[in-house]
Amino acid sequence: MKGGPLVISTLADGLTRQIEAVSDTLSETLFEPVIRLGVTGLARSGKTVFITSLIANLMDRGRMPQLVAAADGRIEAAFLQPQPDDTVPRFEFETHLAALTGPDPHWPESTRTISELRLSLRVRPKGLLSGLQGPRTVHLDIVDYPGEWLLDLGLLDKSYAEWSDSMLARIAGRASAQDYLGALGGVDGAASHDEGQAQRLAQSYTDYLQKARIEGFSDCTPGRFLLPGDLAGSPVLTFAPLPALAAAPRGSLYREMQRRFDAYKSQVVKPFFRDHFARIDRQVVLVDALGAIHSGPRAVEDLRLAMADILSAFRPGRTAFLARLLGAKRVEKILFAATKSDHLHHSQHARLTAIMDALLRDARTRADFAGADTQALALASLRATTEDTLTHDGRQIDCVRGRLLDTGKRAAFYPGDLPTDPAQLLSPARKGAASWLEADYEVMNFAPAALILKPGEGPPHIRLDRAAQFLIGDRL
Known part of the structure; x- marks a missing residue:
């Protein structure tokens, strides 16, 4: 039966783990x-x-x-x-x-x-x-x-096409993604796979992920692109999202990207889940x-x-x-x-x-x-930080004081008033607004x-x- 040995091996491994889990549970309960x-x-x-x-x-x-x-x-x-x-x-x-x-x-x-x-x-x-x-x-x-490893668990439920579609939709309007999206402009996923092209796309996508993390975005998957360790340069980290194809021929760039995405799930994500x-x-x-x-x-x-x-x-x-x-x-x-x-x-x-x-x-x-x-x-x-109340333009402002990370000097900081109704933030966020209309919110790095x-x-x-x-x- 095709795939039989792998299934039997996985079942045996799972059975062993279940026995170990039961043993651990009994030991923990009794001792x-x-x-x-x-x-x-x-x-x-x-x-x-x-x-x-x-x-x-x-x-x-x-x-x-x-x-x-x-x-x-x-x-x-x-x-x-x-x-x-x-x-x-x-x-x-x-x-x-x-x-x-x-x-x-x-x-x-x-x-x-x-x-x-x-x-x-x-x-x-x-x-x-x-x-x-x-x-x-x-x-x-x-x-x-790392948090990126947790986000990667969501990939277990997704195909390469689903992941590609969702990522390309999310990054479409981001300035930090324009170099990668521009690189996609001349790419034909149905054309024969070229390793040099695959490496350039993977590097461009990794560069985007680095920028996205700095900008405060959270959907930085695959997480090992940012923390490659000893996998750096390996085929399992050499793929990127591509626009969907109705039918990708064998040997095509799209099929190879799809194969590497599946290998990433089975050889990187699944072992972390299991172990x-x-x-x-x-x-x-x-x-x-x-x-x-x-x-x-x-x-x-x-x-x-x-x-x-x-x-x-x-x-x-x-x-x-x-x-x-x-x-x-x-x-x-x-x-x-x-x-x-x-x-x-x-x-x-x-x-x-x-x-x-x-x-x-x-x-x-x-x-x-x-x-x-x-x-x-x-x-x-x-x-x-410590808390303080200052007078500014005739009104009392609740602020915090701390030692600034970049200069070491102590300073008072007022980040702006968060809204009492969360919908004032979540609603424009869902609608894709580019900025907050009624307020600015600042952050300060304290030591x-x-x-x-x-x-x-x-x-x-x-x-x-x-x-x-x-x-x-x-x-x-």
Whole structure:
């Protein structure tokens, strides 16, 4: 039977993984529970800072009142242990924490590949069991991976033609894509494949993706084009979207691009799903919503579509067979967190949360999503500013103060008023408006502030404890 050995091999591999999953579940239930928390972020969202601050604040819980187990005093200890996956690089927690809290604080280098860390919590039970059982150990395995890899999971459900059509439609009006779209002008997908032409198109498309990420767009797929690692220059990364053809002949450029797209899914995306993503229990997706708002309506619409693509990766449905085949767990909770809320005065935090709620609600509808428990939240992993109120043109303005990243000088910053009604942003975004009509929203890059931490206190943050309660509180 054609394809028989591959199917049997995949079934056997899936069966082995299911047996391992059952064994792991029994071990965790009877002995020491394990929570695998996936952490990823879209462009410039502060993923490394989030993980570093979360670990530091779980180890020293003085600033975690919204984490119920910490507020109740039931977490007796938290300590780092060797991670269970020996082939995955360790998240460099100590190095990153030193960068944030040292005498010359600075933002740590962002991670560009997958990494992992295990934090173990010794927790006393509550309720009737508290007098009958002693403390138990709960392991939190934090898996850090690039946001582009998460967006790539949506490709598993798409053909090359569907992906090409959607990408070409999205980038049609973007100035940063004009060089690539111009290069497509003289391309005949039905003509014989020419490797030089394929490489030029792939490089031009990669150049566009680099520009798009800088401009704040989120739909930067395939993600490995931006983070190629040892795949750089390989055929699996040498393709690009082409206009649809009714029938592409054998040996044509279109057919070869299609073949490489399928190889990318099977040889790059699917192994990540199988080896890492399929084992995640909880997921947090960090979003630079303020950066998207500053970039304009098209970036906000792109963020909404990216969130829908992400939810599609978690959606029960067409990918459910693949998930069952590979022994995947079901992700129980997904948090979409708007970072850098310390760039706003607290009087605007509710508005940022409402915008995130609206983006998530629309994304859920677009993805036809009915799966994990989802929530949106505005937070700051590390608070880098203080708040102030200034008088300008005879009126009081709520602003923030901080140390500027480029000059090191302290400055006050007022980004503009976010609307109370999220529709004032989402409506022009859906309509493809080129700019905001009634307001401008600015962003400022702040450096981390010098810290003097008391014993038992982690780094200052905004709502990191609420994020932790949503993600892991029920398992503590």
